Amino acid sequence: MKKELLEALADLVPAGKDPPQLLRQKLLGNAQRPRLRFAPLFGKLTALFDLGDLDLASLFERAEIDRDWVAAPIPGVQFFHLQGGPRVAHADNGLVRMAPGARFPTHRHLGSERVLVLAGGYTDEPSGRVYTAGDWHELREGSSHAYTALPDGELLFAASLEGGVDIEGFGKLGG
Numbered sequence: 001m002k003k004e005l006l007e008a009l010a011d012l013v014p015a016g017k018d019p020p021q022l023l024r025q026k027l028l029g030n031a032q033r034p035r036l037r038f039a040p041l042f043g044k045l046t047a048l049f050d051l052g053d054l055d056l057a058s059l060f061e062r063a064e065i066d067r068d069w070v071a072a073p074i075p076g077v078q079f080f081h082l083q084g085g086p087r088v089a090h091a092d093n094g095l096v097r098m099a100p101g102a103r104f105p106t107h108r109h110l111g112s113e114r115v116l117v118l119a120g121g122y123t124d125e126p127s128g129r130v131y132t133a134g135d136w137h138e139l140r141e142g143s144s145h146a147y148t149a150l151p152d153g154e155l156l157f158a159a160s161l162e163g164g165v166d167i168e169g170f171g172k173l174g175g
Helices: 002-012 021-032 039-049 053-062
Strands: 077-082 092-098 103-109 113-119 121-125 130-132 136-139 144-149 155-161 165-167 171-173
Touching: 039 053, 039 113, 039 155, 113 130, 121 155
Parallel strands: none
Antiparallel strands: 077 092, 092 155, 103 144, 103 165, 113 136, 113 155, 121 130, 121 144, 165 171
């Protein structure tokens, strides 16, 4: 993301001139703040959570506080619950964080689920498809799958789940 921001800055500066150092530092500093880290995905996040940009920025600032995350019954998995806007108020909305290589066991969806990968990635089972930052994954009611976080970094995704899931070995979660 830093590279893209630098390229965008370079496009704004007349040829042959470097951007003023102070401006460059200020823009980079703002882009790296937790509240704006996922700003390029705010359009998709608005569709997912029915929240505006200011609410999303506030959400990511709150998500930086570890005590606001809840440990899931599955090792290496944590949840950050949030209240979505009116269109998704009936759903279980939030962020999911998984340790590198952690596996979410086979589960059946009791309603639909929409997922947006924010950081890291995962391999879906049984399809073998790899989802990474910016990818959208929709799962229909009645579908079953498992997934494993990629080993090279923490997985973070946003999810809106209707009806919950029935997890093999753990029972019903959400909904």
